[in-house]
Amino acid sequence: MGPFKPIFNRLYLQKVFAYESETLPDVPPAISPEVMDQTENEGDTASFTCQATGEPVPTISWYFNDVPVDVTNTTKYTVSVTSLNVTTNSSTLTIMSVQSSDVGTYTCNATNVVSSGTSSGVLTVNVSPNIVVPVEGQEFNITEESDGSITCTATGYPPPTVVWQNSDGSSLSNMRLVSGSEVMSPTGVGNVTSVSVGLMVTGAMRVDTGMYTCSVSNIVNSTTRNINITVQFPPAISPEVMDQTQNETDTASFTCQATGEPVPTISWYFNDVPVDVTNTTKYTVSVTSLNVTTNSSTLTIMSVQSSDVGTYTCNATNVVSSDTTSGVLTVNVSPNIVVPVEGQEFNITEESDGSITCTATGYPPPTVVWQNSDGSSLSNMRLVSGSEVMSSTGVGNVTSVSVGLMVTGAMRVDTGMYTCSVSNIVNSAARNINITVQCKLIIIVYGCP
Structure with a gap:
């Protein structure tokens, strides 16, 4: 016998190749189940999972708002891929410590030589409310019997509820002070929303002076901010400055008590000219604070002479207005025979x-x-x-x-x-x-x- 020669049955080979092509055809990627929407609180971790089947097995990549996710930023993102079988891959995108800036659409893109398929999920981030204004303890001044408003603006998601209350947390019961209507607007950062509510003051009265609280809350958290309202009113002098009669060389004193908000500043005038309080051999002025709205000032004139006779005026002034009251000094002078x-x-x-x-x-x-x-x-x-x-x-x-x-x-x-x-x-x-x-x-x- 001669050397062995392999005999190839062409028909057999054709059948084998046909069988292989029938069992492993190229198949475009199919994603199932769809990528699911996610809602997380700020600071938590969010994950999107994408399972794609195809032949060849699909390659999976991730996009955030149509921009490739920077998977090299491992402090922000991790991507894990698991092969479920010869035609199926599963990929999980994890976003660490989610913030408002992470809100948006995350898209899974599954690709092979045949085609590609996509599925998207939306990340919603719940953000704790943050009060933008006013600052804690901020002072608001309003003139007695006038109107005004103080705005409390807070951001967060879901949009926070903003309410003005008394400082003890009770509802406002004074019709002169009420919470206004909500004004809502986007902040431009993720889905964070800005909500503003005014504390409306109508015909302010002195009893309205005090601390008030802006309370804000949503499903994530709540917070408060306190402000102080001071109702300012013009100075009032009471009792009136009293006339004085003294003998020559004696000491005369005028006392002026003035109440106002802010507490009035008291100055003295003699015949409409400011008293020279730097002349301490002739005058002394003492000021006593009786309470947060009342000052008392005493002008003392030493060794009074005929030249000191006249009108002494107390002028009480604050940012609202001023008040004056006057007393007359009479000096009794011993008789002197001229001729x-x-x-x-x-x-x-x-x-x-x-x-x-x-x-x-x-x-x-x-x-x-x-x-x-x-x-x-x-x-x-x-x-x-x-x-x-x-x-x-x-x-x-x-x-x-x-x-x-x-x-x-x-x-x-x-x-x-x-x-x-x-x-x-x-x-x-x-x-x-x-x-x-x-x-x-x-x-x-x-x-x-």
Whole structure:
């Protein structure tokens, strides 16, 4: 026999190849079940699983909002692939610590030489509410009897419920303060929504001053923010500044008590000119805080003089308005005799008329009386006290009073000392003068014998 020669049955081979092609045909990918939507809370982990069958077995890749997932970012994503059988692969995309920015559509793309198939799931992230405004403890000032609003804005998903409450968590029962309507808008970050609600204040009253709370909540969490409302009102001075009367060189004090919100600042004026409080030898000002809305100020004037007489005004001011009240300082001044000088000599001719004036200053206006030197009243009809002539000195309230000693038909017996006596409630004074009645010259002419 010759060498062995293999004999190939062409028909047999054709049948074998036909059989193989019938049992392993190319099949496009099919994804089943579909990728499922996911809802997770912020900070949790989300997973999407995709199971794809095909021949050849499909390759699976992932997309986020049509952009390939950066699977190299292993701190954010992990992808695990499991071969279930010769035609089926399963891939799981895991997203760690999901945030609002991870919200969107995640697409599984299964591909082989035949074709490709896709299935998508939406990731929804529930976000805890966050209050944007106001800040904790923020102060809001509103003028008494006016209107205003304070907005509380919070973000989160699902959109948070925003409610204004009393600071103890109870519902607002005062019709002057109510929660307004919700204003909702997207933030542009994932599905996070912004919700704003105003605390509406109408005709504010002082009793509305206090702490109020913005409470926000959704299915994830809740939070609060406290604010303080201060109802401001203009200064009111009570009691009124009282008039003062002091004797010269004594000390005078004016007290002013003013209430307002904010607590008023008190300043003092003398005849509409600011008191020079830097002159501490003349003035002192003390301020006492009686409570959070009331200040008391006392202006003290040392060693008062006639020049200190006038109107002292308390001016209480805050950001809302101002109030004033005034008191008058009266200074009693001891009488002072201007003329005549002590012991002054006055000469008058016998049987003639004349007058000698006594002028004194003081306050209250002094009484001026001419008397005999022993203090007794004038009883001689030829010498009498004249009428008072009163005028202002131009110095504070000090008054000048003049009274003349009127002499009519002087006689030699009228020669002597006379006294000008002056007095007021502060003190008294006297001044002596000497009157000399000079003899009338008589010429006697004798005739010739």
